[in-house]
Amino acid sequence: MTDKIFATPEDVEAAFYEALERVDLEAMMNVWAEDEEVVCVHPGGPRLAGFDEIRDSWRDIFAGGPSLSFQLSGQQYLRTGHIAIHSLHENVVVTGQSQPVSPIVATNVYLETERGWRMLVHHASPAIREVARVDDAMPPVFH
Numbered sequence: 356m357t358d359k360i361f362a363t364p365e366d367v368e369a370a371f372y373e374a375l376e377r378v379d380l381e382a383m384m385n386v387w388a389e390d391e392e393v394v395c396v397h398p399g400g401p402r403l404a405g406f407d408e409i410r411d412s413w414r415d416i417f418a419g420g421p422s423l424s425f426q427l428s429g430q431q432y433l434r435t436g437h438i439a440i441h442s443l444h445e446n447v448v449v450t451g452q453s454q455p456v457s458p459i460v461a462t463n464v465y466l467e468t469e470r471g472w473r474m475l476v477h478h479a480s481p482a483i484r485e486v487a488r489v490d491d492a493m494p495p496v497f498h
Contacts, residue, residue, distance in 0.1 A: 364439035
């Protein structure tokens with residue numbers, strides 16, 4: 356693990372997606388807070404908690420998956436005190452394919468630590484495409 360200092364949450368986010376594209380486990384784990392409170396949910400996957408469990412999941416992903424490139428869009432940022440929350444869309448292209456896969460909705464939470472900003476939570480889920488209502492006479496459902 357290197358002692359790279361990330362001055363802003365945006366620096367951590369850029370390093371996260373760069374490590375993902377380069378399939379670089381060391382760089383990936385450098386963005387995470389070294390804390391048992393860290394959480395990661397990969398698209399369609401279970402909730403992973405703790406630094407070791409998250410490292411093991413990235414090691415498995417990097418071992419066999421195709422290389423990916425990411426174009427981020429729809430970013431919304433909230434920063435208060437030592438916490439930053441980023442909500443965004445990951446538009447993913449698998450190397451060798453011309454069309455992107457279905458977009459992913461991601462929430463990234465960052466914590467300002469003594470070592471600079473670090474990722475605390477990454478939660479990614481497939482985006483739900485807007486579906487036309489079957490019965491326009493039905494009232495909307497609120498919860």
